[in-house]
Amino acid sequence: MNPGRLPARAPDAQGSRAWKAPRAARSGAARRKGPAAAATGTDLSHSIVQWFAIIAPLTTVATALAFWFGWTMTATRTAYFGIDQSILEYSTVDYLLRSADAIIVPAISILLISLVCIGVHAFTAAIISRPGLYSYILFGAWTILCAGVLITAFGVWVLFEEPPFATPFLFEPAALGIGVAVGAYAFWVLRRLATSDGDVLRRLPMWEKLGYVCVVLLVVLALFWACSLYAGALGAGRSREYARELAKRPSVVVYSVQSLALAGPVREDRIPDPDAKYHFKYTGLKFVTRSADKFFLLPEGWRRETGVAIILDDNPEYRVEFLPGG
Numbered sequence: 001m002n003p004g005r006l007p008a009r010a011p012d013a014q015g016s017r018a019w020k021a022p023r024a025a026r027s028g029a030a031r032r033k034g035p036a037a038a039a040t041g042t043d044l045s046h047s048i049v050q051w052f053a054i055i056a057p058l059t060t061v062a063t064a065l066a067f068w069f070g071w072t073m074t075a076t077r078t079a080y081f082g083i084d085q086s087i088l089e090y091s092t093v094d095y096l097l098r099s100a101d102a103i104i105v106p107a108i109s110i111l112l113i114s115l116v117c118i119g120v121h122a123f124t125a126a127i128i129s130r131p132g133l134y135s136y137i138l139f140g141a142w143t144i145l146c147a148g149v150l151i152t153a154f155g156v157w158v159l160f161e162e163p164p165f166a167t168p169f170l171f172e173p174a175a176l177g178i179g180v181a182v183g184a185y186a187f188w189v190l191r192r193l194a195t196s197d198g199d200v201l202r203r204l205p206m207w208e209k210l211g212y213v214c215v216v217l218l219v220v221l222a223l224f225w226a227c228s229l230y231a232g233a234l235g236a237g238r239s240r241e242y243a244r245e246l247a248k249r250p251s252v253v254v255y256s257v258q259s260l261a262l263a264g265p266v267r268e269d270r271i272p273d274p275d276a277k278y279h280f281k282y283t284g285l286k287f288v289t290r291s292a293d294k295f296f297l298l299p300e301g302w303r304r305e306t307g308v309a310i311i312l313d314d315n316p317e318y319r320v321e322f323l324p325g326g
Contacts, residue, residue, distance in 0.1 A: 065224075067092060069231040070099030076235035080243075081288070081298065081309045088311075089292035101238075102231035110223065121185075128192055141189040148183025155179050169233065170226050177222030184215040242288070243302060248325045252285040252297055254312065255319040262310065266299050278319055285310070287322060295320060 071085075074095060078085040127133050155176030158167070191208075242249075254260070255271075255278035262268060262282055269281045288296040293314040299307060312318055 063096070065227075066099040066103060067095050069102040069227060070095035070097070072228055072231040073102045073235035073238075074098050076232040077239045080236055080239035080304065081302075082304075082307075083296075083309050083311070088289070088294060088296060094291065099231075102227070102234055106223075106227045106230055124189060128189065134193065137189065138193055141186045141193065145183055145186035145190065148179050148181075148186055151175050151179030152183060153179075170229055173222045173226035173229065177219050177226070180215055180218045180222070184212065243304065246286050246298060246300070246302055250287045250325045251283075251300075251323040252287045252295075253321040253323065254282040254285060254297075255321070256280045256282065257317045262299075263308070264299075265301055266310075286325070290314070 074090060075085045078088065124137075128137060152175075155172060158172050158175065257278055257280075259268070259280050260282065264284075266282055266284045269283070271279050271281055284300045285297045286300055286302070288298055288309075290296065295310075295312040295314060297310040297312065299310070301307075312320070314320075
């Protein structure tokens with residue numbers, strides 16, 4: 001040891017730990033951040049799976065309903081002309097594309113009715129707790145409940161019996177659905193008036209829960225019934241419109257190897273050229289549609305009482321030419 005030099009001071013233990021503490025703190029923060037980030041990714045994946053589980057069944061139901069309404073409209077449309085839709089062998093895509101007309105108006109109507117119902121419920125919830133209006137709300141709820149029961153009973157009756165008076169379009173499903181919905185809502189209002197504590201309604205008995213489920217199912221079935229009737233009526237209406245404007249549709253000239261023996265007003269002309277492939281020519285036809293290699297034709301001036309529908313296979317024995325309609 002050098003006697004003229006002071007010994008170096010030993011490093012302080014606390015100072016050394018204090019120097020190393022920030023690094024340890026950063027390491028701990030990094031370790032804590034890792035599980036949090038992983039948890040966030042797990043939650044996001046779980047949310048995506050939940051949304052997919054909700055959307056996928058709804059998409060399937062919507063596709064099935066679109067197929068049904070498209071099939072209903074197409075079946076009534078072809079039946080108006082005297083043929084069954086199975087002859088044309090429409091594909092699933094054809095029915096889905098034809099369902100747009102049958103879905104748009106009912107969907108808009110249902111959404112508008114839903115908005116009105118939400119507004120009525122908001123108004124009822126706002127005034128139901130006012131003491132000065134208790135007697136009026138009670139009287140109104142009982143009146144609406146009785147009216148709902150009567151309308152529902154009448155809706156069930158017309159399911160099995162023809163009413164003795166003329167009813168408007170969609171009267172039967174509307175009576176059933178509106179009667180059940182209105183009666184159930186009036187019952188809910190009465191239950192709400194009978195309880196001073198709103199928490200009581202959160203503990204509904206099983207019979208009441210099952211009753212509300214049955215109400216929802218009945219309303220959904222009534223809506224399905226009404227939409228099916230609308231799709232059928234729309235198909236028949238489009239067919240009548242098509243028949244009225246048949247002269248504006250494309251005209252068709254059919255050349256055939258052999259005689260097709262088509263009755264009037266279709267005109268048959270022989271082709272005198274012996275070397276021609278086709279020996280018969282038919283005019284006076286209007287084009288309707290083509291599906292599954294089949295032509296659906298109607299004679300000019302077609303009438304539902306006396307007219308016939310013509311189905312021609314698309315094969316080499318025929319040649320079909322199209323001319324602009326009037």
